[in-house]
Amino acid sequence: MADLHDANPAHEQGSVYDGLLDPGTVDGHWAFGTSFEDPLAGVDTTVPEGVDAGELASYCLMLGDDALVLSQRLTEWCSNAPDLEEDIAVANIALDLLGQARLLLARAAAADESVVPALPDGSPVPPEDALAYFRDEPAFRNVRLVEAPNGDFALTITRLFLFACWRLALLGRLATSSDQVLAAVAAKGVKEVTYHRDYAARWLVTLAQGTEESRRRTEAALATVWPAVGELFATHDVEERMAAAGVGVDPASVHEEVDEVVDHVFATAGIERPGVPAMSGVRGRAGRDGLHTEALGHLLAEMQSVARAHPMGVW
Amino acid sequence: MTSTTTTSEELAREVAARVTDPEMPMLTLADLGVLRDVRVEDDAEGDRVTVWITPTYSGCPAMATMRDDLVHDLRQAGFADVVVRVRLQPAWSSDWVSERGRQALAVHGLSAPGPVPRHEGPVPLSLLPTRRAVTCPRCGSADGELTSEFGPTACTALYRCTACLEPYLHMKEI
Numbered sequence: 088m089a090d091l092h093d094a095n096p097a098h099e100q101g102s103v104y105d106g107l108l109d110p111g112t113v114d115g116h117w118a119f120g121t122s123f124e125d126p127l128a129g130v131d132t133t134v135p136e137g138v139d140a141g142e143l144a145s146y147c148l149m150l151g152d153d154a155l156v157l158s159q160r161l162t163e164w165c166s167n168a169p170d171l172e173e174d175i176a177v178a179n180i181a182l183d184l185l186g187q188a189r190l191l192l193a194r195a196a197a198a199d200e201s202v203v204p205a206l207p208d209g210s211p212v213p214p215e216d217a218l219a220y221f222r223d224e225p226a227f228r229n230v231r232l233v234e235a236p237n238g239d240f241a242l243t244i245t246r247l248f249l250f251a252c253w254r255l256a257l258l259g260r261l262a263t264s265s266d267q268v269l270a271a272v273a274a275k276g277v278k279e280v281t282y283h284r285d286y287a288a289r290w291l292v293t294l295a296q297g298t299e300e301s302r303r304r305t306e307a308a309l310a311t312v313w314p315a316v317g318e319l320f321a322t323h324d325v326e327e328r329m330a331a332a333g334v335g336v337d338p339a340s341v342h343e344e345v346d347e348v349v350d351h352v353f354a355t356a357g358i359e360r361p362g363v364p365a366m367s368g369v370r371g372r373a374g375r376d377g378l379h380t381e382a383l384g385h386l387l388a389e390m391q392s393v394a395r396a397h398p399m400g401v402w
Numbered sequence: 403m404t405s406t407t408t409t410s411e412e413l414a415r416e417v418a419a420r421v422t423d424p425e426m427p428m429l430t431l432a433d434l435g436v437l438r439d440v441r442v443e444d445d446a447e448g449d450r451v452t453v454w455i456t457p458t459y460s461g462c463p464a465m466a467t468m469r470d471d472l473v474h475d476l477r478q479a480g481f482a483d484v485v486v487r488v489r490l491q492p493a494w495s496s497d498w499v500s501e502r503g504r505q506a507l508a509v510h511g512l513s514a515p516g517p518v519p520r521h522e523g524p525v526p527l528s529l530l531p532t533r534r535a536v537t538c539p540r541c542g543s544a545d546g547e548l549t550s551e552f553g554p555t556a557c558t559a560l561y562r563c564t565a566c567l568e569p570y571l572h573m574k575e576i
Binding site for chain 1: 452454457459460461462463465466469485486487488489490491492493494524525527528529530531532549550551552553554556560574576
């Protein structure tokens with residue numbers, strides 16, 4: 088019993104866990120003190136001259152929500168992927184996208200704080216978390232491609248491939264944005280999404296050229312995902328104005344560049360573009376306008392419920 | 403606010419340069435290239451240290467810990483007022499890992515990153531496993547096969563030596 092007694096933190100000799108309770112010690116920082124801080128601390132977030140701050144914030148939410156929602160979907164593979172390596176790979180990609188989302192949502196809040204949902208006085212929730220966890224579905228500006236359920240591994244890979252091709256082309260052009268924060272986030276993102284695209288393209292070829300079953304699943308996945316691809320290149324009013332201002336990228340302008348890569352990979356994989364019609368919007372409204380499929384509501388309910396239950400919570 | 407004596411800034415630089423990476427403690431933040439600048443200014447309240455760091459990856463979960471470690475160690479060294487700022491541009495590159503950092507990686511069983519490939523125009527797609535000059539940290543063989551481009555940390559890929567069969571981590575070019 089003496090050993091048990093010695094393990095009691097109240098005992099004068101203390102225990103191995105004491106370090107966790109004292110933020111002043113070297114070991115303490117692993118448990119405390121790693122609180123969320125402004126990811127843009129010290130970064131100049133001045134809105135470029137002549138640019139509408141509200142529209143810049145909306146634009147950042149679009150790019151940020153694309154990354155956030157797909158990150159959340161990919162995270163669902165944790166401990167469920169076909170093998171350990173893919174589990175870790177998909178989690179790594181999700182983490183990169185989450186990091187991009189955090190910076191973009193923080194940039195949206197810094198440009199126009201009126202986009203951030205109101206929280207109770209004294210809430211410690213930082214603006215980018217308030218945007219991620221306390222906005223309702225119609226305030227999310229992501230394209231509908233990213234919100235659809237994961238399906239099987241073939242569908243996850245097919246969606247990730249199309250998304251990464253598109254995002255890499257967008258970020259490549261965004262790296263010369265007149266908004267310094269967007270330019271920096273994009274330049275960093277290019278390096279990361281290059282790995283994501285290579286990963287998904289290799290798997291797409293492997294699955295299409297693999298067994299009869301893997302090919303059947305890949306073709307079925309492509310037919311399921313394809314209707315949401317057209318929306319990626321449909322220019323929203325905000326995107327058009329931000330592109331004209333030298334801040335954003337008109338997605339229609341990357342269509343050709345994306346098609347070249349997609350066609351090359353499809354040819355290598357021996358698969359064809361499916362002849363399925365594009366998913367329609369409602370009276371011209373789609374994901375960028377906050378009009379989503381049923382899937383997003385379920386995703387947000389899971390992602391947001393804990394944070395919403397504790398608006399004063401410190402994590 | 404005036405510029406302060408060099409000795410105070412030199413001390414702050416030395417202390418900041420000794421802080422190690424929380425996930426790869428064989429590397430200092432300076433070796434990793436994350437530590438970009440350290441400045442000391444004195445105002446009415448005393449010396450203020452400002453440290454600039456650049457994240458390795460957008461979602462690097464170690465950033466908050468790096469900040470805390472910098473503040474902690476600089477305070478221990480007698481600087482009461484420490485501010486850590488983020489510098490996003492230029493983006494971190496594995497080319498910034500110092501020679502000493504590369505040696506430390508090898509000693510601890512990690513393969514150091516090669517030079518980052520350059521390209522003009524759109525980023526080229528790579529359908530075959532990335533060709534890299536790797537060295538097995540255990541037996542020194544250059545014959546390794548890529549297990550996965552994504553390892554246990556954002557900045558590493560998984561390799562397996564085909565000579566001695568030992569698995570090892572390679573710090574990715576980015």
